[in-house]
Amino acid sequence: MTKINDFAPAKINLTLHVLGQRPDGYHLLDSLVVFADFGDRIEVSPNSELALSVEGPFADGVPTGEENLVLKAARLLDPVRGASIHLYKELPSAAGIGGGSSDAAATLRALGEMWGMPLPGNAMTLGADVPMCLDPKAARISGAGEGRMPVEGLPAMPAVLVNPRVGVPTPAAFKGLATKNNAPMPDVIPDFVDVTAAADWLAGQRNDLSAPAREIAPVIDDVLAVLDDALLARMSGSGATCFGLYPDTETAQQAALRIAAKRPDWWVAPVTLNP
Ligand SMILES: C[C@](O)(CO)[C@H](O)COP(=O)(O)OP(=O)(O)OC[C@H]1O[C@@H](n2ccc(N)nc2=O)[C@H](O)[C@@H]1O
Ligand SMILES: Nc1ncnc2c1ncn2[C@@H]1O[C@H](COP(=O)(O)OP(=O)(O)OP(=O)(O)O)[C@@H](O)[C@H]1O
Known part of the structure; x- marks a missing residue:
C-alpha cells in the first residue's frame, strides 16, 4: 500500500x-x-474514510476531531475523499x-501527492502561518502571512528552542x-558570513509580540534569562517559545543540556535553523 511521509518542521x-x-482585524x-x-x-495512506491518529511526546491535548488542522487541510483539498x-x-x-x-502544510503536500492534486491557493484559510509552511525555507513574510519572498544568504544557524x-x-x-504601526525591517536583508554576523544584524530587529506575550506569560522573561x-x-x-542562536552545534548542545538540567519541566531542543 502506498504510504507517503512528510516532515512538518518548527x-x-x-x-x-x-x-x-x-479593517478585518488581522495585522x-x-x-x-x-x-x-x-x-x-x-504519514498518509489510502483509506475509504478520513481518519486521524496522533501519537508522540506532545500528542496529549492535540484535538483529534474535525478541528484538527490536519483534517481541515485534508477537507480543504477534497471535501469528501478518504485517507488515513x-x-x-x-x-x-x-x-x-x-x-x-x-502539520496542515505537510498534510497538503502529502495528500496532494497521493491524490495527484496541486497545492491549494487558499491555504491561508487554515491559518495565517500555513502558506509560509508550504515551502519551508527561509523567507520574508508580508501581508497577514500570505506574502512570501525567498531569502538567500542566511547561514545554517545552530540554536536552542526553549x-x-x-x-x-x-x-x-x-x-x-501597545502600538500597531511599527517600523518594518530594512528593505534589504544582507548576506551574512556566519551566524555571529546574522545575530548582530538580528539584534537590531524586533519581535513586536514579545512585550504583550511577556505581560500574558511573565515566565517568558525567565526563558530569555536562561538563554x-x-x-x-x-x-x-x-510565544512562549524562545530561541537562542549559538556559534556552533556543540555550544548549542551544551547550552541545551544546561537549560534542561536547570528546568526539567521545560521543553528544550537543540536544533539547526536551516536557510
Ligand atoms: C504570530 C504568527 O505565528 C507569526 O508567524 C502568525 O501571525 C499567527 O499565525 P496563526 O497562528 O496561523 O494565525 P491564525 O490561526 O490565522 O490566527 C489566529 C489569530 O491571530 C490573530 N492574527 C493572526 C495573524 C495576523 N497576521 N494577524 C492577526 O491579528 C487574529 O486574532 C487571529 O484570529
Ligand atoms: N495538528 C495540530 N497540532 C497542534 N495543535 C493543533 C493542531 N490542530 C489544531 N490545533 C489547535 O491549534 C492550537 C494552536 O496550536 P499551534 O501549535 O498551531 O500554535 P502555535 O505554535 O502558537 O502556532 P503559530 O505559531 O502558528 O501561532 C492548539 O491549541 C490546538 O488546539
Whole structure:
C-alpha cells in the first residue's frame, strides 16, 4: 500500500514586525522566518474514510476531531475523499512555532501527492502561518502571512528552542500590542558570513509580540534569562517559545543540556535553523 511521509518542521520567526492592522482585524506583518531540522511527522495512506491518529511526546491535548488542522487541510483539498493520516507530534502546541500550521502544510503536500492534486491557493484559510509552511525555507513574510519572498544568504544557524510549557493565545498577544504601526525591517536583508554576523544584524530587529506575550506569560522573561549566553535570544511568533542562536552545534548542545538540567519541566531542543 502506498504510504507517503512528510516532515512538518518548527517555524521560527527570527523577527516579527507588526506594521498595522487591516479593517478585518488581522495585522500586517514583516517577518523573517526560518525552519528547524526538528518537527512533527505526517504519514498518509489510502483509506475509504478520513481518519486521524496522533501519537508522540506532545500528542496529549492535540484535538483529534474535525478541528484538527490536519483534517481541515485534508477537507480543504477534497471535501469528501478518504485517507488515513498519522501524526507524530514532537512539537508543543500553542507555542509560537507553528506546529499545527506546519502539520496542515505537510498534510497538503502529502495528500496532494497521493491524490495527484496541486497545492491549494487558499491555504491561508487554515491559518495565517500555513502558506509560509508550504515551502519551508527561509523567507520574508508580508501581508497577514500570505506574502512570501525567498531569502538567500542566511547561514545554517545552530540554536536552542526553549518552551516553558505555558501557552500564549495568539489573538491575546496581538490584542495586547501597545502600538500597531511599527517600523518594518530594512528593505534589504544582507548576506551574512556566519551566524555571529546574522545575530548582530538580528539584534537590531524586533519581535513586536514579545512585550504583550511577556505581560500574558511573565515566565517568558525567565526563558530569555536562561538563554543569556546565546549570541541572540528572542521569542518566536506569539510565544512562549524562545530561541537562542549559538556559534556552533556543540555550544548549542551544551547550552541545551544546561537549560534542561536547570528546568526539567521545560521543553528544550537543540536544533539547526536551516536557510
Ligand atoms: C504570530 C504568527 O505565528 C507569526 O508567524 C502568525 O501571525 C499567527 O499565525 P496563526 O497562528 O496561523 O494565525 P491564525 O490561526 O490565522 O490566527 C489566529 C489569530 O491571530 C490573530 N492574527 C493572526 C495573524 C495576523 N497576521 N494577524 C492577526 O491579528 C487574529 O486574532 C487571529 O484570529
Ligand atoms: N495538528 C495540530 N497540532 C497542534 N495543535 C493543533 C493542531 N490542530 C489544531 N490545533 C489547535 O491549534 C492550537 C494552536 O496550536 P499551534 O501549535 O498551531 O500554535 P502555535 O505554535 O502558537 O502556532 P503559530 O505559531 O502558528 O501561532 C492548539 O491549541 C490546538 O488546539
